[in-house]
Amino acid sequence: MMGRWYVLVIAGLLWGCHANEGSVEQVIAQATLQATAKTEALPAEYVYRADPFVLADERVPFARPRAEERVPETQEETACWQPEDQRKPMPLEQFALEQLEMKGVIGDGKQRWALVYTPTQQLVKVRRGHYLGLNYGRVTRVGTTGLELVETLPDGAGCWLTRTVSLSIVGTEPTG
DSSP states (O other): OHHHHHHHHHHHHHHHTOOOSSOHHHHHHHHHHHOOOOOOOOOOOOOOOOOOOOOOSSSOTTSOOOOOOOOOOSHHHHTOOOOOOSSOOOGGGGSOGGGOEEEEEEEOSSSEEEEEEOTTSOEEEEOTTOEETTTTEEEEEEOSSEEEEEEEEEOSSSOEEEEEEEEEBBTBOOOO
């Protein structure tokens, strides 16, 4: 009885494997005739027209401008805030802030130290009051996830401005 079922199954499979009557070339030719392609026209080509260069000033636009000297008009402008230049620079002030990586924090709530990794592969302890970065960055707070510092930048007119930035532990996002 089982032998009959095997014969029926094999016969059914062979019946399903019935070959095409036509050749491969005929099938390809028929498929090519039935195939249609829908394409859209390309947009018109953009024609670029350059405006002629007209020298409207004596200054050549491709040369670096000369720095202008600004004379302060009032006594108050000359007495603007200046950074402290009498102190000896600290070792971390030779690196840009982007080159430094904060690796961790040690200490307790009273005194915390940030561990800062330098491009010269040194691990340096930093605490509140220390300086780092190229812009006279003074550490104002050492937190559990990073440190905050106040940088001093020139305003271009002989005075200086400050901004607060932070250096986060590696793996967290920095702010600035």
